[in-house]
Amino acid sequence: MAASPEAKFTEEQVLWVKHHTPKLMTFAISRPESYRFAAGQFSRLGFRDGEGFIWRAYSVVSAEYADTLEYFAVLIEGGPMSAKFAAMQAGDTVLLDKNATGFLLPERFPDGKDLVMLCTGSGIAPFLSILEQPEIWQRFERLALVHSVSFTEELIFNERLAALREHPLIEEYFDKFRFIPVTTRAETAGALNLKRIPELLTSGALSEALGYGFNQADTRFMVCGNPAMVKDTFQALLDLGFAMHRNREPGQIMMENGF
Incomplete structure (x- = not known):
């Protein structure tokens, strides 16, 4: 039996959001104790979207030993993920795939x-x-x-x-x-x-x-x-x-x- 979608991600809290320009933003989310990544890898972040989900990959900015997970996003006009990020505030929640990936190591x-x-x-x-x-x-x-x-x-x-x-x-x-x-x-x-x-x-x-x-x-x-x-x-x-x-x-x- 295939695992349910919820078994593949955790729901994390947005800790802070900073808009540097109208298109560039950084933000941090809580990090589960079990979450592991190597510097250079990326996470899959997501939101619930109607009856489904929306997911995109974002490289982790944080050090491997950091207590939180930081990301850098470029907002794209008309992009569905960008619209979610543009409205995001501290205290909101973001979905985090349990597995980091990538080979830029x-x-x-x-x-x-x-x-x-x-x-x-x-x-x-x-x-x-x-x-x-x-x-x-x-x-x-x-x-x-x-x-x-x-x-x-x-x-x-x-x-x-x-x-x-x-x-x-x-x-x-x-x-x-x-x-x-x-x-x-x-x-x-x-x-x-x-x-x-x-x-x-x-x-x-x-x-x-x-x-x-x-x-x-x-x-x-x-x-x-x-x-x-x-x-x-x-x-x-x-x-x-x-x-x-x-x-x-x-x-x-x-x-x-x-x-």
Whole structure:
């Protein structure tokens, strides 16, 4: 006999909601003691919708050891899930699938010295979780996060990333880290401007901004964002001589479409 739908999820409380722009929001929900995930994985969140349910996947922003589960959502006009999120307030309830999933996991790389994380929009979410894991800082000699958005006001995590300098589990390793913001439709101080990530890779501008080169022996890339960005970035990396990582064929690239 198949398990009832209710056996596959828990009902969690919304703890807080923050709207950063009309389209960008973060929120946290309660975390069941039994809920486990690896940094880089995503949850399935849902709501009851009439006689059925509505579900979508969202990467976990929280550290693996956090007491709550935090998420980042981009609201899409006319989207049924976005409408639910737009109206959501602290004290409301959200459905949480009991099983996290996803394979955007840095531990899948068997080697490498430099980890370069490339993302657009909500694709930053899994990397925020990964960067709160001390193991990642201990393993790699250099860490880089490149976050591309359209406009300056969409760079909502800059302060959070800077605060890693004082994170008790990470502060001693922070000098390994470089954050490169990118704005494609605006001039932003301290950012790479008016170019997409694939072009920044191809032209060498990203390597120059980081202060070191990329090579097959040392550099590992993780890519997450909108499908067009993932496709074009993957092609740019292929053109530079890098290969997709597979369990039976180790390579230098892992990628996932952002949710």
